[in-house]
Amino acid sequence: MSKPMGTIPAGFAADADGMLLVGGRRADALVAQADTPMFVYDLALIDRRIRDFRAAFQDVDLHYAIKANSYQPVLRHVAKQVDGLDVASGGELRLALGAGGDPNVISFAGPGKRDVELEQAIASGITLNCESEGEAERAFAIGDRLGRTPRLAVRVNPDFEIKGSGMRMGGGAKPFGVDAARVPALIRRIRSAGADWRGFHIFAGSQALDPAALIEAQRATVALAAEVSQAAGAAPPLVNLGGGFGIPYFNGERPLDIGAVGAALTETLNGRHAILADSRFAIELGRWLVGEAGVYLTRIVDRKESHGRTFLITDGGMHHQLAASGNFGQVIRRNYPVAIASRFGAEPDEETSIVGCLCTPLDRLADDVMTPRAGPGDLVAIFLAGAYGLSASPQAFLAQHPASEMVVGG
Numbered sequence: 299m300s301k302p303m304g305t306i307p308a309g310f311a312a313d314a315d316g317m318l319l320v321g322g323r324r325a326d327a328l329v330a331q332a333d334t335p336m337f338v339y340d341l342a343l344i345d346r347r348i349r350d351f352r353a354a355f356q357d358v359d360l361h362y363a364i365k366a367n368s369y370q371p372v373l374r375h376v377a378k379q380v381d382g383l384d385v386a387s388g389g390e391l392r393l394a395l396g397a398g399g400d401p402n403v404i405s406f407a408g409p410g411k412r413d414v415e416l417e418q419a420i421a422s423g424i425t426l427n428c429e430s431e432g433e434a435e436r437a438f439a440i441g442d443r444l445g446r447t448p449r450l451a452v453r454v455n456p457d458f459e460i461k462g463s464g465m466r467m468g469g470g471a472k473p474f475g476v477d478a479a480r481v482p483a484l485i486r487r488i489r490s491a492g493a494d495w496r497g498f499h500i501f502a503g504s505q506a507l508d509p510a511a512l513i514e515a516q517r518a519t520v521a522l523a524a525e526v527s528q529a530a531g532a533a534p535p536l537v538n539l540g541g542g543f544g545i546p547y548f549n550g551e552r553p554l555d556i557g558a559v560g561a562a563l564t565e566t567l568n569g570r571h572a573i574l575a576d577s578r579f580a581i582e583l584g585r586w587l588v589g590e591a592g593v594y595l596t597r598i599v600d601r602k603e604s605h606g607r608t609f610l611i612t613d614g615g616m617h618h619q620l621a622a623s624g625n626f627g628q629v630i631r632r633n634y635p636v637a638i639a640s641r642f643g644a645e646p647d648e649e650t651s652i653v654g655c656l657c658t659p660l661d662r663l664a665d666d667v668m669t670p671r672a673g674p675g676d677l678v679a680i681f682l683a684g685a686y687g688l689s690a691s692p693q694a695f696l697a698q699h700p701a702s703e704m705v706v707g708g
C-alpha cells in the first residue's frame with residue numbers, strides 16, 4: 299500500500315515536455331548551471347507571500363526570522379521589503395547587516411549570547427531581545443565599556459503556548475525569555491540603568507495551521523503585554539507578537555487562513571489597553587514567508603529492487619533536507635510533497651521509495667509513494683525546501699557533495 303504525500307504548493311507547473319518549471323525556468327536547465335543537488339528559490343513566490351501578509355494585516359509590521367533561510371540573495375531581497383529582521387546569533391547578525399539590513403530594525407534573540415555577540419549587537423546599534431536578567435546586566439556593563447546605550451527589549455516567557463491545533467495553556471519552564479512575573483522588575487531595572495527599553499518579544503510557538511489557535515495566542519499576547527507594561531509603569535515602543543504561521547507539509551494539512559487571523563488581530567488591537575495606544579506591533583515569520591518558494595532538486599543515481607520494493611537512489615539527502623527525511627523534530631515520519639521533476643504532471647504508475655546517498659537508514663526522502671516511471675538521470679524535486687533546508691541540515695555529515703543554491707524570479 300502506497301503512502302500519501304503532502305500537496306505540492308501553488309506556483310509550480312510543467313512545460314510541454316513535462317519538465318518542472320521553477321520561476322518559469324526548466325529544472326534541467328537550472329541544474330545544468332550549478333549541478334545537483336541544488337536548492338532553487340523563486341523570489342516571486344516570496345513576494346506574493348509578502349503581499350498577502352500586507353493585505354491581511356493593517357498597520358502591523360512584518361519581520362523576517364532569518365534562520366529559516368539566510369542565503370544572501372534571498373535575504374537581500376526580503377530585507378528590502380520587510381520592516382525588520384530577527385537574528386539569533388552573531389553570525390546571523392553579520393549576515394543581516396551584510397544583506398543591507400537597517401540596524402534600527404534588526405533584533406537579536408536567543409539564549410546563550412556570548413559577550414562578543416552582545417558587544418557586536420550594542421556596537422552596531424541593533425536591539426537585543428534580553429533572555430534573562432543576567433544577560434541584561436552583561437549588556438549594561440558592555441554598553442558602559444563601549445560608551446554606547448544598549449537597546450534592549452525583553453523576551454517574555456509566556457504562560458501559554460500555541461499548539462498545532464488549539465493552544466495549550468499552563469506555564470512552563472523554558473530556557474527562552476524571562477518568566478512573565480519577573481518582567482516588570484527587569485523593565486524597571488533596564489530603565490533605571492539608562493538603557494533604551496524597546497519593548498517586548500513574546501514568541502509562543504511555531505508551525506500553527508489553525509487560525510483559532512493563533513488568534514487566541516495573539517489575544518493572550520496583547521493582553522500579557524498590557525499587563526506587564528502596567529505593572530512596570532511604562533509603555534513599550536514595540537510589541538513583537540511572535541509568529542508561528544505554519545505551512546502545510548503533509549497529506550491532509552490545509553494552508554493557514556491568514557485573512558481570519560488578520561481580521562481578528564485588527565479587532566484585538568482596536569480594543570487594546572490604553573497603555574499600548576502608541577505601541578507598534580510586529581509579527582515575525584520564517585517558514586511562512588519562504589518555505590513554499592524553495593525546491594530541492596536532486597538527481598537519481600541508481601534504481602534498484604529489494605524484496606519486491608523499488609528504490610530510487612539520489613545524489614541528495616538528509617544532509618541538505620533533514621526535515622524532509624523526518625529527522626528534524628518529527629515524531630512520526632511522513633512524506634513531504636515530492637515529484638519526478640523530469641516527468642512532472644505525468645500519471646504515477648509505480649510505487650517507489652526515494653532515498654538519499656548517505657549510508658544510513660535515516661536518509662529517506664519519500665517512502666512508498668506513487669511516482670511515474672523514473673531511473674538514473676531523472677531529477678527529483680522535494681518541495682517546501684525554502685525554509686530550514688540548508689540552514690538546518692548537517693551538511694558536513696559524511697563529507698558528501700555540497701548543495702548549490704540559486705534564486706530565480708527576482
Ligand SMILES: *Cc1c(COP(=O)(O)O)cnc(C)c1O
Nearest residue numbers: 363366501504505541583584585
Ligand atoms: C524560529 C523562530 C521564528 C521563525 O519560526 P517559523 O516557524 O519559521 O516562522 C520566529 N521567532 C523566533 C523567536 C524563532 O525562534
